[in-house]
Amino acid sequence: MSDEALLLSRGDLSLESGNIAKVLQFFGVPARNATVTEFLGRTGLDHESSSKSRVLCSSNTFLELIQALEDNSALSLSWREHVHSVFVYAGDIPAALQQLVRRLTGDKSAVVDQARFGGQFVVSDRLDDFCGVMAGLPISASKANFGASLVLNTENGNATDIISLGDGAVFLKLEYNGVPVFLSTSKEIIDIAAELTSQNFDVREHFLSAVPLVLYIRWAFAETCWRTPEASACLVIDDPLLKPTHGFVDFQELLSLMKRHKFSTNIAFIPWNWRRSAPEVVQLFRENPEHYSLSVHGCDHTRAEFGSSNQQRLYCKAQQGLERMDHHESITGIHHDPIMVFPQGIFSEAAMTALKRTNLIASVNNDVISVDPRPRTITLCDVWDIAVMRYSFPLFTRRYPWEGIENFAFDALLGKPAIAIIHHDYCSDRCARLIDFIQRLNALRRAPTWRNLGEVVRRSCRQREVSPANVEVEMYGTELRIENRSDQPKCFVIRRRECEPSAIQQICMGSQEIAWKPVNGRIESEIELNPGENQVIKIKFHDLKATELNGDDLPYRLKAMLRRYSCELRDNYITTAKLRLANFSRRPVMSL
Secondary structure (H helix, E strand, O other), X not given: OOOOEEEEEOOOOXXXXXXXXXXXXXXXXXXXXXXXXXXXXXXXXXXXXXXXXXXXXXXXXXXXXXHHHHOOHHHHHHHHHHEEEEEEEOOOOHHHHHHHHHHHHOOOOOEEEEOOOXXXXXXXXXXXXXXXXXXXXXXXXXXXXXXXXXXXXXXXXXXXXXXXXXXXXXXXXXXXXXXXXXXXOEOOOOOOOOEOOOOOOOHHHOHHHHHHHHHHHHHXXXXXXOEXXXXXXXXXXXXXXXXXXXXXXXXXXXXXHHHHHOOOEEEEEOHHHOOOOOHHHHHHHHHOOOOEEEEEOOOOOOOOOOOOXXXXXXXXXXXXXXXXXXXXXXHHOOOEEEEEEOHHHOOOHHHHHHHHOOOOOXXXXXXXXXXXXXXXXXXXXXXXXXXXXXXXXXXXXXXXXXXXXXXXXHHHHHOOOEEXXXXXXXXXXXXXXXXXXXXXXXXXXXXXXXXXXXXXXXXXXXXXXXXXXXXXXXXXOOEEEEEOOOOOOEEEEEEEEOOOHHHEEEEEEOOEEOOOEEEOOEEEEEEEEOOOOEEEEEEEEOOOOOOOOOOOOHHHHHHHHXXXXXXXXXXXXXXXXXXXXXXXHOOOOOOO
């Protein structure tokens, strides 16, 4: 039986409780609503239920519940037997929160104050099971976290700080009558149905409204909510040719760093350069496939190459790019991951529709909002997901290292892979900043497994066990590597969101075609795997009818060539000279 969340209220469900319900739904946790009176009756403290209740409510509601329990000793006993834990967020009455804290701690001097901007949030390193990948992390405090947040100061030793700010706590673990109570001092709960107003989600701007609740859900519903089989990671460097050096990237030196610090690198390779790879670098890639891989970076990498509305043109460009990558592979022997990295991060709805009909398995991008005049609405829920599935083609998000290790950690908490992006100039300090970032990522409590970009996408899924022999799986890319890690045979029910099932030509497992059916906006198939067995599921879509794969006229080809050579000139000479001069000018002058 699945664990159920109980959203407790004093009447009508509040806005914040409604937001909690959305987050619970995102993680696949069933929930129901109840008033305090209903909860105290047989619908709440049900003696026949085999599962303990997980209660979520405001501080005002929980204070009312405590008062009712203390008036009835029989209910107090039932409470301990049938309640697993409680998540409490600050209500709209600060005095009620302070009264609740004093009751739970027995500290009559406990004080709840308004949080003030400044300092860092620190996640406890003493509660690994609860804090998971975020344990021990300091998080830069953003002004967005303070308007609706309070800080608790208490000298009671029974209170365990989970997230602290200065000398106080903003999220802590308490206890009431033998039941753990997790108290967040934030009055706001994030609304993941809200529209994304930037190109990606930044947890630093929503820290207290998001992190305490997500930590609690992942802990309290560990056997019920969606989870990912493993945390994967890959570093992506955009643009470099496969020459011994490109700008500040030295491929031999980078390989040595990868071996020493245990990470992998994918080069977003511009297909236009397919005939220009140096033999010594080709050899490096061929001999070290566990460290180096290639993905598809556009086709010619012209300005806004995949930002137009001409679907036929976009399809031809994507196919031309893949043909060039195939030619490169036949010449060099270097396999490429069939993943599109958009030039300049620019893409359109038409591009997503075109890519769906190619042999690409996903796209990877920093930005998640298309450049169309009226772009599709992308919500916080969309970017919390393993990949953005709002378009016709899956889009996996990636981040720059300077977005903060806390964003990578929160992505991992959500189940997203860690895909980091840099350009050659980030290596201008002999990769010191890069290695510092890699070490911090590898030092997380749940360190990622570094893979090539193709395997990162194939292994990115959500799953949950619905019975000892049955597992539900949510698929994202058009290829999925599924593995039975148990010691008994299992049936995997695989579902993937698909708005156009008629576009599917076939779904295969290896060389075997498997049956599938459309179900409520998804496609669904079933496979059985023996213990230790793993298979790759592939979805093949019907091709678009292309009039001509290469319709580029001579002026276009000359312009593309000029752009490629000018970009190389910029990377190899202009940018490197500027940065070296800047670094030299910052050196201290030695006196004679």
